[in-house]
Amino acid sequence: MNNDLEIKNLLLKIYEGQVRIEKRLDGVEKRLDSVEGRIDGLEGKFDNMQKEIIDIKERLERLENIVTVMQHEHGEKLDALFDAFKMQDEKLFLFEERLEKDERKIEKNENQIYNLSLEIKSS
Helix, strand or coil, rough: HEEEEEEHHHHHHHHHHHHHHHHHHHHHHHHHHHHEEEEHHHHHHHHHHHHHHHHHHHHHHHHHHHHHHHHHHCCCCCCCHHHHHHHHHHHHHHHHHHHHHHHHHHHHHHHHHHHHHHHHEEE
16 A cells, blocks of 8 residues: 555656646747747848838939939039130130230330420420
C-alpha cells in the first residue's frame, strides 16, 4: 500500500507539474500572439513607409525635372542679359570717347573765341 500511495503522490506531482507547464505554455503562447500582433503592425507600418518613400522619390524626380528646366530657361535669359549688358557697355564706351572728343573741340573753340575776343578788344 505504501507503494501505491507513493505512486499516487508521484502521479499527483507529475500532474501538478504538467498543469504548471501548461499554464506557462499558455502564457508563452499569449506572449507569442502579442509579439505576432506587434510584428503584423510593424509590417503594416513598413508597407506604408515604403509607399511614402516611393511617393517622395517620385516627387523628388518631378522637382529635379522642374529645376533642370528652370536652370536651362534662366541660363538662356542670363546669357541674353549678359549679351545686352556687354552691348550697352560697348555703346557707353563709344559715347564716352565721343564726349571726350567733343569736350576737346569745345575747349579748343572756347580758346579761339577768347583769343578772338582779346584781338577785337585790343584793336
